[in-house]
Amino acid sequence: MSRxxxxxxxxxxxxxxxxxxHALAIEQxxxxxxxxxxxxxxxEEIVARVTSIEPAGERRFRVDVAIAAATVGDDxxxxxxxxxxxxxMWDEVRFVGFELPPAMLAAFPGPRHGIDGIRALLRxxxxxxxxAAMKPQGMHASELAxxxxxxxxxGVDVIKDDHGIANQSYSPFAERVRACQAAIREAVNATGxxxxxxxxxxxxxxxLRAHARIARDEGVRVVLVAPMVVGLPAFRDLVDEFPDFVYxxxxxxxxxxxxxxxxxxxxLFRLLGADAPIFVNYGGxxxxxxxxxxxxxxxxxxxxGNLRTALPIPAGGMRLDRIDELLAFYGPDTxxxxxxxxxxxxxxxLLARAREFVDRxxxxxxxx
Amino acid sequence: MSRxxxxxxxxxxxxxxxxxxHALAIEQxxxxxxxxxxxxxxxEEIVARVTSIEPAGERRFRVDVAIAAATVGDDxxxxxxxxxxxxxMWDEVRFVGFELPPAMLAAFPGPRHGIDGIRALLRxxxxxxxxAAMKPQGMHASELAxxxxxxxxxGVDVIKDDHGIANQSYSPFAERVRACQAAIREAVNATGxxxxxxxxxxxxxxxLRAHARIARDEGVRVVLVAPMVVGLPAFRDLVDEFPDFVYxxxxxxxxxxxxxxxxxxxxLFRLLGADAPIFVNYGGxxxxxxxxxxxxxxxxxxxxGNLRTALPIPAGGMRLDRIDELLAFYGPDTxxxxxxxxxxxxxxxLLARAREFVDRxxxxxxxx
Numbered sequence: 001m002s003r004x005x006x007x008x009x010x011x012x013x014x015x016x017x018x019x020x021x022h023a024l025a026i027e028q029x030x031x032x033x034x035x036x037x038x039x040x041x042x043x044e045e046i047v048a049r050v051t052s053i054e055p056a057g058e059r060r061f062r063v064d065v066a067i068a069a070a071t072v073g074d075d076x077x078x079x080x081x082x083x084x085x086x087x088x089m090w091d092e093v094r095f096v097g098f099e100l101p102p103a104m105l106a107a108f109p110g111p112r113h114g115i116d117g118i119r120a121l122l123r124x125x126x127x128x129x130x131x132a133a134m135k136p137q138g139m140h141a142s143e144l145a146x147x148x149x150x151x152x153x154x155g156v157d158v159i160k161d162d163h164g165i166a167n168q169s170y171s172p173f174a175e176r177v178r179a180c181q182a183a184i185r186e187a188v189n190a191t192g193x194x195x196x197x198x199x200x201x202x203x204x205x206x207x208l209r210a211h212a213r214i215a216r217d218e219g220v221r222v223v224l225v226a227p228m229v230v231g232l233p234a235f236r237d238l239v240d241e242f243p244d245f246v247y248x249x250x251x252x253x254x255x256x257x258x259x260x261x262x263x264x265x266x267x268l269f270r271l272l273g274a275d276a277p278i279f280v281n282y283g284g285x286x287x288x289x290x291x292x293x294x295x296x297x298x299x300x301x302x303x304x305g306n307l308r309t310a311l312p313i314p315a316g317g318m319r320l321d322r323i324d325e326l327l328a329f330y331g332p333d334t335x336x337x338x339x340x341x342x343x344x345x346x347x348x349x350l351l352a353r354a355r356e357f358v359d360r361x362x363x364x365x366x367x368x
Numbered sequence: 369m370s371r372x373x374x375x376x377x378x379x380x381x382x383x384x385x386x387x388x389x390h391a392l393a394i395e396q397x398x399x400x401x402x403x404x405x406x407x408x409x410x411x412e413e414i415v416a417r418v419t420s421i422e423p424a425g426e427r428r429f430r431v432d433v434a435i436a437a438a439t440v441g442d443d444x445x446x447x448x449x450x451x452x453x454x455x456x457m458w459d460e461v462r463f464v465g466f467e468l469p470p471a472m473l474a475a476f477p478g479p480r481h482g483i484d485g486i487r488a489l490l491r492x493x494x495x496x497x498x499x500a501a502m503k504p505q506g507m508h509a510s511e512l513a514x515x516x517x518x519x520x521x522x523g524v525d526v527i528k529d530d531h532g533i534a535n536q537s538y539s540p541f542a543e544r545v546r547a548c549q550a551a552i553r554e555a556v557n558a559t560g561x562x563x564x565x566x567x568x569x570x571x572x573x574x575x576l577r578a579h580a581r582i583a584r585d586e587g588v589r590v591v592l593v594a595p596m597v598v599g600l601p602a603f604r605d606l607v608d609e610f611p612d613f614v615y616x617x618x619x620x621x622x623x624x625x626x627x628x629x630x631x632x633x634x635x636l637f638r639l640l641g642a643d644a645p646i647f648v649n650y651g652g653x654x655x656x657x658x659x660x661x662x663x664x665x666x667x668x669x670x671x672x673g674n675l676r677t678a679l680p681i682p683a684g685g686m687r688l689d690r691i692d693e694l695l696a697f698y699g700p701d702t703x704x705x706x707x708x709x710x711x712x713x714x715x716x717x718l719l720a721r722a723r724e725f726v727d728r729x730x731x732x733x734x735x736x
Contacts, residue, residue: 029504029505029532030503030504030505030506030530030532031503031504031505031530031531031532032503032504032530036503036504037504039506039507041506042504042506042507045506046504046505046506047504047506070536070537070538071505071506071532071534071536072534073534073535073536073537075534075535075570075571075572075575076572076639077534077570077571077572077575077597077598078534078535078570078571080597080621081531081532081534081570081594081597081620081621082532084621085531085532085594085597085620085621086531086619086620088620088621088622088623089619089622089623090623095631096631097631097635098631098635100673102673105672105673105674105675106673106674108639108675110638110639110672110673110674110675110676110678111638111643111644111675111676111677111678112643112676113643113676114643114676114677114678114679115669115676115677115678115679115701116676116677117643117676118643118644118679126700126733127700127729127730127733127734128695128698128699128700128701128702128703128704128729128730128732128733129679129702129703129704129729130703130704130725130726130729131681131703131704131705131706132705132706132707132710132722132725133683133705133706133707135398135399135400135404135707135708135711136397136398136399136400136404136405136410136414136415136711137397137398137399137414137439138398138407138409138410138413138414138415138439139407139410147718150715150718150719150722151710151718151722153719154719154722154723154725154726155722155723155726155727156722156725156726157703158703160705162398162399162400162707163399163449163453163454164397164398164399164439164449164450164453166439166441166443166445166446166449167441167443167446168438168439168441169438169441170438202443202445202446202449203443203445203446203601204443204444204445204601204602204604204605204608205573205601205602205605206605207443207445207601208601224646226449226453227637229445229448229449229453229601230445230599230601230602231598231599231600231601231602231603232599233571233572233573233575233576233597233598233599233602234572234573234598234599234601234602235599236572237572237573237574240572246643246644247643247644248643248644248646248681249633249637249644249645249646250646251454251457251629251633251645251646251647251648252449252453252454252456253448253449253452253453253456254456254457254629254633255456255457255458261619261622263463263464263465263466265617265619265622267465267466270478270479271444271476271478275479275480275481275482275485275486275614275615275616275617276479276486276614276615276616276617277617277619278592278616278617278618278619279619280619301483304473304478305468305470305473305474305478306473306474306478307473307476307478307479308478308479308480308481308482308483308484308485309479309482309483309484310478310479310482310483311482311483311486311497313499313616315501327496330496331496332494332495332496333483333496334496334497335496335497335498335499335525335526336496336497336498336499337499337500337501337528338498338499338500338501339500339501339503339530340503342500342519343503343504347518350515350518350519351518351521351522354500354518354519354522354523354524355522355523357498357500357522357524358498358522358523358524361495361496361497361498362495362496364496365494365495365496366495
C-alpha cells in the first residue's frame with residue numbers, strides 16, 4: 001500500500017514516547033480505539049503506522065508516521081486534515097515535515113512559474129530581485145498609483161499592495177488595480193525595464209474569483225494572496241483557475257493556534273455561520289481547561305446582536321460513564337458527541353450500546 | 369469613525385507593555401512606522417488605537433485595540449486579516465476577543481438554524497441531543513450505511529461521518545451519501561423519530577460546492593465542515609450558498625501555528641502553487657530564528673519531484689542597511705521586500721530612497 005510520511009516533533013518522557021507516537025498515528029488515521037476496528041483489512045491498509053522514533057533533544061523525539069495514501073486521495077483539504085488535523089491541537093506536537101509518494105506528488109501543481117518564470121518575466125536571469133509594499137492603507141487609489149509609479153520609476157521589480165489593502169471604500173479593488181496598472185505601464189515605458197504591480201487578492205472564494213478576473217483583464221501578472229487567510233484549499237482552486245498569475249504568498253494568520261478556543265469556536269465560527277461547533281472537551285484526549293469549555297459554550301449561546309445562538313457539541317474521548325457529569329456541566333442546550341467509546345461494540349451490541357447512550361442522555365435530561 | 373474592538377493577552381514586562389500594545393495596533397492597521405504616514409486623515413481615521421490596558425496576571429496584560437471598521441468592510445477574510453493577521457505570529461500575543469460595531473455585525477449571517485432550528489428539526493424542544501461519529505475510516509459505503517442504520521435505530525439524533533472520511537476510493541462521496549440517506553430513512557420509518565446523517569464536506573471550494581449539491585439532492589439536512597481546513601472564507605461562501613444545511617463545525621487544523629515555518633511556507637505553500645512565499649525574516653519584527661529562515665529558503669528551492677522551485681521573499685522590518693548581509697545569507701535567488709523603511713520618505717525623496725534600494729541590491733548581486 002502506498003503511504004505518505006508525516007514527521008512530528010513530540011515532547012514526551014522517554015518511557016512514554018512509544019505510546020504518544022502510536023496515539024498520534026491513530027488520531028491521524030482511524031481516530032478510534034483498536035477495539036473499534038473490526039476489519040483486518042482496515043487494520044492492515046488504513047491505520048497509520050509509526051515507522052521511526054529518534055531522539056531530538058531533551059525529552060523530545062522526531063517521529064515518522066506512515067499515513068495511507070488511500071485516505072488522502074489528491075485533495076489539498078484532505079491532505080491537511082490527515083497530516084495535521086486533530087493533532088494540531090496537541091500542545092506537545094509540532095508538525096515538521098512530510099514526504100508524498102510520487103503518484104500523489106504528481107497530482108499537485110506546485111508553482112506554475114517559480115524562480116525561472118519570475119526571472120524570465122523580469123528579464124533578470126541572475127541578479128537578486130526587489131519588491132516593495134505600498135503603505136499605509138487608507139490612501140486613495142490615485143495616491144497608491146502615484147506611489148506605484150514612483151517605485152517603478154526607481155526600478156523596483158515588484159510593487160505589492162500592503163496585505164491590509166483589500167477592497168475598502170477609500171480604495172476599491174477595480175479602481176485601484178486600473179490606476180496602478182496604468183501608472184506602472186507609464187513607468188515601464190519611461191524606464192524600459194519591467195516592473196510589476198501585485199494587487200492583494202483577498203475574500204471568500206467568490207470574491208477571489210471576481211477580483212482575479214478584474215486583475216487579469218487589467219493585465220496583472222503578479223498577485224499577493226495570504227493562503228492561511230483565504231484557506232489553503234481556496235488558494236489551490238485559485239491557482240488552478242488562474243495559472244497565469246505569479247502568486248506571492250503572504251504569512252498573515254499563520255499563527256492562528258493562539259486564538260483562544262472559546263473565541264474561535266464559540267464566536268468566530270458562529271459569526272461565519274456555524275450552527276454547532278464541535279470542540280474538544282475537558283478531561284478528554286485534548287483536555288482544554290474546563291473553564292475554557294464553559295466559556296466556549298457560553299459564547300456560543302450568548303445574546304449577540306441578531307445572530308442566532310449556536311449549539312455546543314463537546315467531543316473528543318467522551319465516554320458513556322461521563323454523561324451525567326457532562327450534562328450537569330453543559331446543560332440541555334448541548335449535543336454530546338461520542339465516537340470510539342460507542343464503537344467498541346458492533347452489530348447488536350453496538351445497537352444496544354448506542355441505545356444506552358440515547359437513553360442515558362434522555363434520562364439525565366429529564367431529571368435536570 | 370466606527371471601530372471594532374479586538375482584545376489580546378500580551379505577555380510583557382510592565383514597563384514595556386505600552387510600547388508592545390502600540391506596536392500591535394500599528395501592525396494590525398497601517399503596518400508602518402509613524403514617519404511613513406504623511407496624511408493627517410490616515411493618522412486620525414485609519415491607524416488602530418489602544419483603548420485599554422489592564423493587568424491580567426504576572427507579566428500579562430489584557431489589551432483592547434480599536435480597529436477602524438473602514439479597513440475591514442464586511443469580508444470575512446479581511447476581518448481575520450485585520451484582527452489576527454500578522455500579530456498571530458507573535459509568540460507573546462494571544463487573540464482572545466472582539467466586538468463588532470452593529471452595522472458590521474449585521475452584515476454577518478451567523479447560524480441559519482442554531483439551537484432553535486436544530487431542535488425544531490429533531491422535534492426535541494428541550495432535551496439534550498445526541499450525536500455519533502461513524503468510524504473507522506476505511507469502511508465501504510455499504511458498511512457505513514449499515515452502521516448509520518444501526519445508530520439511527522438506536523435513536524441517535526445526528527450521525528456524522530468521522531472527519532477523516534472524505535471522498536476516498538473505498539467510499540466515494542456520492543455513493544456513501546446515497547447509501548447512508550437510504551439507511552437513515554429506513555430507520556426513521558421504523559422508529560418514527562427523526563435522525564439525521566451528517567456527511568463530511570471537505571475539499572477546495574469547487575469540490576465543496578459539487579458535494580454540497582449532491583448532498584442537497586439526496587435530502588441531507590445536516591453537514592460536517594472543518595472551517596480551519598477548508599478556510600474560514602470558503603466556509604462562509606458555503607453557508608451563503610447552501611443556507612438550508614445545518615453546519616457542524618469541526619476543529620481539525622485549529623492548532624496550525626505549530627506547523628514549522630520552514631514547512632508551511634517552504635513546502636506546503638509551494639506544494640499548493642505559491643510561486644514566492646513571503647516570510648518574516650530573522651532579526652526583524654517577528655524574528656524567526658536564523659536557522660529556520662535558512663531551512664525555509666532551502667525548502668523552497670530544493671529539488672522535489674517535478675515541482676518548480678519557489679522564490680523566497682524575506683520581509684518584516686527589513687532595512688536598507690541590511691541588504692548586503694541579507695543577500696550574503698540568502699543568495700541571489702531571493703526577493704528582498706522592504707516596506708516601511710522605504711516609505712519613511714515620500715515624493716522625490718522616496719524615489720531616491722527606492723532607487724538606492726534597487727541600486728544597492730544590484731550592486732550586492734553583482735559582487736556576489
